[in-house]
Amino acid sequence: MHVKVHSKFVFFGFNKLGYILPDHPGSNMNRTGRLPNFILHSLRRYSKEIITPPGYAPPPKINHLKKFIADKIKTSGPITVAEYMKTSVSAPLVGYYGQFSDDQKVFGEKGDFITSPELSQLFGEMIGVWVFHELANTGHKGSWQLVELGPGRAQLMNDVLNALSKFHDKDVSVHLVETSDALIDEQEKALCIYKSNNTEDTPHVRKNKSRTGVNVYWYKAIDDIPDGFTVFIANEFLDALPVHQFQKTGDTWNEIYINLTKDDNLCFMKSKGENLNTKGLIPTAIRSDSKRVTWECSPESGTVVNQIVDRITTFGGFSLLIDYGHDGTRNTHSFRAYKNHKQVDPLANPGMVDLTADVDFGYLSSLVKDRVLVYGAKEQREFLAQLGIEHRLRRLLQICKDREQQEQLISERVPWKLFFETIFQNHTIC
16 A cells, blocks of 8 residues: 655744744744644643753863864874964854853953953043054144054944044044954944944955944954054054963973873973974074073064054054063063953863963064164053043043042042052053
């Protein structure tokens, strides 16, 4: 006996209000999107409460990035600290900045670290004043570009634009270099009134207009920024770029690698001897220093600085680089990780912690000092004090008539002063 079975496939879509609508005329759902009564009655029989048996524990959350790194090491051998940093920070979807969302905060009190602009708007205002002052000193007339590398949530750029708007400069355009699509969305929310769409077949990936009326463009790479007179700003950007770590044993320089323990946990290890990186990256001055036993180097930071200098020397401009760093004399490694404002094991949970290393401004300066004038590095609190940040605060308190706003300014000043007296001792500007 042959039985013929008739099958019916019904496809459902969503209308603009979010209701489910049938695509098939024979469906027993009406066009209002109401479910059939027998389904509604069936659903009402069940509670939404989830009951778990005694002693139940949810399965541990799998760190897919850690597994990927471990599998890579098993396949091709140990990886450098630089490769580990780059993978942990920028891997699509599972990298640190690729996971930014309302639930996975990176910046601010609910995130893993706080940057200067998030402590007080005064920081961004002072940077804006400095930019305008230096621009006037160059004698440049006409259009110019304000570029920020790694803008975070765009708090700094927002405050800088507010400060620049007081000078009624109509010739500026803003160009933000950001690799994270999630952070581009956050930056657009901070700077612009309306949301725009991504663009195609253009160097920029998005374009909008700021609340102050300035054109804002987003790019994935520095090389995509248009030619022209440019002012570069980078605040706590370079410290997130990958570093190679080296350690001296006897007369031999070894590179630090990431390997696996017998239990498949990530661990540090030294190369057995010199390799291409020790021979190519460690300067003669470091090798000849008998007291030097460790060294960190970020070739990627060097590439960024050279890209900035190439543009400045070709089209005109200047730059301001702000970061945790030193002048090149530090003789210890600084690669570390933070989670919820606490220092943690950098290898325990890749992709879920902020990885950072202090910037060697001495090394970066040595790469470009023959091509441009280099000022600094100097402590950030000294820089801001010279710009008159305390005077600006007192002035704001004088003109502020609302008691609540005065208390807010004072409350902002307290963590700002505390932050300056501790962390900013190692925070430098170049």
